[in-house]
Amino acid sequence: MTTIQSVAGEIEQHPDVALVERVRAGDISAYDTLVRKYERQIFRIAQHITQNREDAEDVMQDAFLKAYEKLEQFQGNSKFYTWLVRITVNESLMRLRKRRTGKMVSIDEDLETEEGTVPRDLADWAPDPEQNYTQTELGRILEKTIKGLPPGFRVVFELRDVQGLSTEDTAEALGLSVPAVKSRLLRARLQLRERLSRYFRQKKGAKGAASKKSAHTEAGSEQ
Amino acid sequence: MTCTEFLALLDDLIDDTIPAETRAELEQHLHDCDHCEVVFNTTRQTIQIYRSHELFDLPSTLRDRLHAAIMARCKKGC
Numbered sequence: 568m569t570t571i572q573s574v575a576g577e578i579e580q581h582p583d584v585a586l587v588e589r590v591r592a593g594d595i596s597a598y599d600t601l602v603r604k605y606e607r608q609i610f611r612i613a614q615h616i617t618q619n620r621e622d623a624e625d626v627m628q629d630a631f632l633k634a635y636e637k638l639e640q641f642q643g644n645s646k647f648y649t650w651l652v653r654i655t656v657n658e659s660l661m662r663l664r665k666r667r668t669g670k671m672v673s674i675d676e677d678l679e680t681e682e683g684t685v686p687r688d689l690a691d692w693a694p695d696p697e698q699n700y701t702q703t704e705l706g707r708i709l710e711k712t713i714k715g716l717p718p719g720f721r722v723v724f725e726l727r728d729v730q731g732l733s734t735e736d737t738a739e740a741l742g743l744s745v746p747a748v749k750s751r752l753l754r755a756r757l758q759l760r761e762r763l764s765r766y767f768r769q770k771k772g773a774k775g776a777a778s779k780k781s782a783h784t785e786a787g788s789e790q
Numbered sequence: 791m792t793c794t795e796f797l798a799l800l801d802d803l804i805d806d807t808i809p810a811e812t813r814a815e816l817e818q819h820l821h822d823c824d825h826c827e828v829v830f831n832t833t834r835q836t837i838q839i840y841r842s843h844e845l846f847d848l849p850s851t852l853r854d855r856l857h858a859a860i861m862a863r864c865k866k867g868c
Contacts, residue, residue: 595865602860607848610856614846623846624856631860686797686829697839710845728837729844753801760829760836767832 583647590638602631605648608730609655615721616659618714619666626662630655645739649732652740656722686757688764696767712762720755727752791819796826804834 583604589597606627613626634641634651641650697705713721719741726737727748738748796819802808803816820827848856 595861598864599857599861602857606853606857606860610848611844611846620846624852627856628860628863632863635864686825689825689828691828692832692835696835702843705843706845709840709843713840713845724840729840749801753797756801756804756833756836757829759840760833763836763839764832767835 581646584643587638587641587643587647590635598635601647605651606631608648609651611729612652612655612722612725613659615713615725616656616718617662622659622662622666626655626658630658633658646736649736649740652726653742656741686761688761688768690764690768692764692767693769700766708763708766712759715762716755716758720751720758723748723751724755724759728756791815793819793823793826796820796823797829800830800833803830804837 583601586597586601590601609630610623610627613623613630614620617623617626630651634654637654641647693699700708713724716724722741723737723743726732726740727734732740734745734748734752737743738745741748743751796816799808799812799816803813808816820830
């Protein structure tokens with residue numbers, strides 16, 4: 568997402584820095600701009616972790632309020648959004664801990680799952696597999712599928728692949744090491760792929776699965 | 791290149807962060823291995839599908855309500 572990635576070189580100031588400076592100088596309308604810019608992403612992150620709409624609403628409000636209160640502590644050496652995500656993750660985990668008293672909830676434990684390292688379902692997908700479902704059905708499938716992943720995987724996938732943060736920014740936002748982010752991203756991608764294959768795989772009798780030839784001519788065109 | 795070696799570099803291939811010479815090796819493996827080609831293509835599709843169907847979107851009425859609540863609380867904290 569272009570709002571997060573700095574397009575210019577390091578010397579150029581990120582537009583958020585100027586907004587933060589204005590808020591610090593007492594201009595609350597600049598904070599209104601920051602909230603509007605990031606509220607949808609923050610809500611999604613809170614949803615991914617809490618898996619509960621009401622909690623996500625509360626977390627979103629608390630995270631923006633906390634960020635506002637702590638703005639003096641924000642160091643310009645990290646991006647405002649990265650800092651905000653970190654607050655959101657902490658607020659989300661606190662909310663979960665309140666709900667499940669006594670049960671530890673963490674984003675940084677290295678979850679060992681059997682799934683996600685060696686692909687098993689190797690059937691190719693139908694062409695344009697999304698076309699076989701309505702938008703509502705597809706939305707349900709995608710939600711159900713990602714909910715099956717551990718929270719630490721869901722958030723890494725959301726930040727890296729959906730919101731487009733760099734690996735380094737994702738690591739900073741989640742308080743993880745870069746190798747941990749990379750490892751989770753690979754496992755998240757493979758687990759989602761495997762789970763979506765149940766819905767999208769080519770039906771038997773349709774044209775040959777995994778037929779060689781130009782299937783990967785688009786390789787590398789992404790991004 | 792083995793399938794395990796290919797898998798270890800799958801993310802870099804998807805993210806296009808691979809040096810040209812390694813990329814050539816990976817593409818050769820993709821050309822020769824049906825399984826890895828399926829994994830590569832369907833993993834890329836997985837990412838594209840999630841990118842183009844944003845989950846948990848905020849309906850505008852809820853968004854406005856939450857936005858107003860946040861700003862009201864911030865102003866109170868001034």
